[in-house]
Amino acid sequence: MALFESHIFCCTNRREPGHKRGCCAEKDADALREYMKKKIKELNLPKTRVNNAGCLDRCELGPCMVIYPAGVWYSCKTRDDVDEIISEHLQGGKIVERLKLPG
Numbered sequence: 001m002a003l004f005e006s007h008i009f010c011c012t013n014r015r016e017p018g019h020k021r022g023c024c025a026e027k028d029a030d031a032l033r034e035y036m037k038k039k040i041k042e043l044n045l046p047k048t049r050v051n052n053a054g055c056l057d058r059c060e061l062g063p064c065m066v067i068y069p070a071g072v073w074y075s076c077k078t079r080d081d082v083d084e085i086i087s088e089h090l091q092g093g094k095i096v097e098r099l100k101l102p103g
């Protein structure tokens with residue numbers, strides 16, 4: 001039996017300003033991750049874990065996250081995006097195609 005039904009890794013990597021690839025931290029990744037953690041706790045979603053991650057190598061598309069075991073990648077830029085991923089993917093079991101990244 002898996003410890004978590006959904007294990008979410010959110011990139012919050014920060015690079016120096018002006019780096020050619022940019023970084024998720026400069027696009028509000030920390031605040032979005034905190035918002036996601038808070039919402040998941042409020043909703044009391046079972047066996048769901050949100051972890052901080054280093055660079056996931058999709059910097060230009062960030063803030064990025066990947067949800068296992070599904071292995072689905074998302075570009076999540078706003079609180080509305082977070083809400084949609086929670087309601088559709090985590091609660092509804094459906095991939096949010098408009099936010100999904102290839103791979």
Ligand code: FES
Pocket residue numbers: 011012013014022023024025054055056057058059060062063064
């Ligand atoms: S800095 Fe987030 S994917 Fe590279």
